[in-house]
Amino acid sequence: MRRRWLMLALGTAAQTAACAFVYGVPYLAAELRDAAHLTLPQIGLLIACPAAGLVTALVAWGAVADRYGERIVIATGLGGAAALLAAAAGAATDGGGVAAPGALLALAGAAGASVYSASGRLVMGWFSAGERGLAMGIRQTATPLGMGVAALTMPPLAAAHGVRGALGLLAAVCGIIAGLVALLAADPARPEPGPGAPPAANPYRGSATLWRIHGAGALLVVPQFTAGAFALVLLVDTRGWSAVGAGRLIAVAQVLGACFRIAAGRWSDRVGSRLRPMRQLAATTAAVVAAAALTAAFPSPLTAAVLVLCIGITASTNGLSFTATAERAGPSWSGRALGVHNTGQNLTAAVVPPLSAALISATGYWPALAAAAAVACGAAALVPSDTSRGPAVVSSVP
Structure with a gap:
């Protein structure tokens, strides 16, 4: 039964990492303006890209999690986000404008959407009905925690190592947590339908x-x-x-x-x-x-x-x-x-x-x-x- 707390820790850590990069770009604004010579409208576009990618992929990742399970979805998506962030770190400082880094950040957001759709499932499945509220409350602290981590780390990292170093750290953190999820996470048990059982009913039909x-x-x-x-x-x-x-x-x-x-x-x-x-x-x-x-x-x-x-x-x-x-x-x-x-x-x-x-x-x-x-x-x-x-x-x- 102690294993459920490890699943909660992994789900919360994955969500925190995803929130940190989705909401972390605004804290790089000064460095993007001074070092990358971007205008404020260009910086605003980059800030919007991770969230824009996120919302396009949430339902699709949820469907994949329903079919294949949480561990593979979180590990694959967060690992993909790490690779895309690493690529964006280079593109953001090569002087080529915002098209390439913006596209990479949007794709990273779409990959990170896997965590938003699957980490809640992971936590919910491992806790009984009498503990789920507490567990999900803890998991949902990942949003302010991720934003706080980004606010504390991005400006000094950007000042010391540039945008490449700041985004590189986010990529490394996402990659490490993706690896931990792949190694340590386990999908919760699901009820197995009996032979010839119909598919689960669509909960959206017949009820608002x-x-x-x-x-x-x-x-x-x-x-x-x-x-x-x-x-x-x-x-x-x-x-x-x-x-x-x-x-x-x-x-x-x-x-x-x-x-x-x-x-x-x-x-x-x-x-x-x-x-x-x-x-x-x-x-x-x-x-x-x-x-x-x-x-x-x-x-x-x-x-x-x-x-x-x-x-x-x-x-x-x-x-x-x-x-x-x-x-x-x-x-x-x-x-x-x-x-x-x-x-x-x-x-x-x-x-x-x-x-x-x-x-x-x-x-x-x-x-x-x-x-x-x-x-x-x-x-x-x-x-x-x-x-x-x-x-x-x-x-x-x-």
Whole structure:
């Protein structure tokens, strides 16, 4: 039974490495501008490439994981991403513009999508129903952890060794973890269909439960990315903080968000439900983000504290939505369902910052936060009730 914790560690490490390179390119912007002589629009294009590649491949990788298992998908995809990142490291500094490095980064993102679709399956299959919430909460801390690792390592590496050295380190980390997954990971046991048994039923047919979970999960990205993307400049503009001081506070808030994810998962295990805590946390998110809007409209010493709580609570539902998706989809469909869920969340994450920035520029910070609070209310209403139950993931462990 201890083996399941090794699977959790491998899945979390793989997800952290994938997040680090997908979200790590922005931290190379200064070096790309100064050393590679790229313009800001060119740098923006490169920043978007890994995420663009990611969303195109999530569902396809999920289907492969459903058929062939998690270990081979994670190892192959992350290993491919390592090779592509190594190639991008050279292309980004050869003076040939953005076409070649952009294509390579997009392909690396598409390869890394394997981890997003399969590592959740790996974790879910090894833990029983009474532990999955906690396990997936821990696994979902990989996103802030990966972003934090990138923020801490990319700028100094780029300054000391250039873009080639920074991307080279990401490639090496991805390659090492891919090797560990190939050597140490084991696919969880799956129920074997009997002779002549029909294929597993499509969980999307005859029920809107999964679509409602996907929709609610995507809507909850709106307050999360609105608060996370603009809290720093809000403190600088309305409270006169320095960017360095505000950045440190945001880092603390991201740690709080990781803790909230773990606590929410453990709560769902104790109450035997993913959706009821998800709905209650979505409603709480709406209230906290509304309070943040109020403190943005009337800045005070409370503004910073409310923003920290806001960033923390908006991250709390992430693991619950993924766990609910996999459990409702069942072992034969969870890879594809997680791919669909990831696609919706990542597409929403891509459009929220520019839309929120436009709203802030036109009206100010508090209307953008108020709009995000209203979206969280809609998400709470969209979360399905526990009376609509689908198949659960089989909890047997090899």
